[in-house]
Amino acid sequence: MEFQRSHRVGDQIHKEISVLLVKGLKDPRIGFVTITSVEVTPDLHLARVFFTVMGDEKARRESEAGLKSSTPFIRRELGKRLRMRYTPDLLFCYDTSVDYGNRIDKLLQDIQDEQQDDQGDSGKD
Template sequence: MEFQRSHRVAEQIHKEVSALLIKGLKDPRVGFVTITAVEVTSDMGLARIFFSAIGSDAEVKNTEKGLKSSVPFLRRELAKRLRLRFVPELLFQFDHSLAYGNHIDALLRQVNTEHTDDQDDSGEN
């Protein structure tokens, strides 16, 4: 039962924070950001929000700073939108899984291209 509740709250936080980032956040440091996942602890005290952003490492760090500075605003807005007695603390963390997946994809494409070139050089099809 408790797992289901924290899961439902995580989904609601995901939905609301995504909407707030699109419509309500005016921080110029926060560029194109995607909320990839939200995990809420079983005691509902902490919501870990994973995000991905496009740009260099410096731009991603700047985006993270902007998100962290927007936490009071986001918590206040979540309190208005969600029917919770207590809004969890929000912790933003960069999601490295997308960058890692893109890296693996690029490596696989490179291996495939080299394999195709090797076949073409040897005259095999």
Template structure:
């Protein structure tokens, strides 16, 4: 059984993803992927997690672009989600993808050093 906030989070995720493809024309917004949405149980706040391919400056510019489009996104949410109250939106960069890349690179280093040690022992 799903909580209502989880269903709303899924609907918000789909809507924002669709808006990123179709509607937002801000040049600061780069190649964005919405990785998750969490809505509080009282449905007053939606935290939208995103990732961007690019440098740190591009990540910050994208976050600024998304935050400046919050009003437009809330208006579109109000049109499509039939709710008494449309949740406020907070955009946060999802650092879990960066952690995943870092862990993967460390594991590759360990693997390559073990292989070179095995070749030296032979």
């Protein structure tokens, strides 16, 4: 029962923060940020908000700093919108799984290109 509740709260937090990123935050450091997932502890006191950023390492660091400085505002807005007795503390974490997936895709593409080159070279003999 608690697992389902924390999962539902995480989904709602995900939706609300996504809306706030589009409409409510004015911090110029926050670039094109996408919330990938939200994990809420079973006691509903901590929410880990995973995000990705379009751009380079500098854009990621600036967006992360902007999100961390906006945490009190975001938490206050969540409190108004979610109507919970206690609004979870927010911890913003950069989601490395997208970078990891992109790296694997590139490695697979490199292998495929190498195989095609080898087949092309063997056909010239």
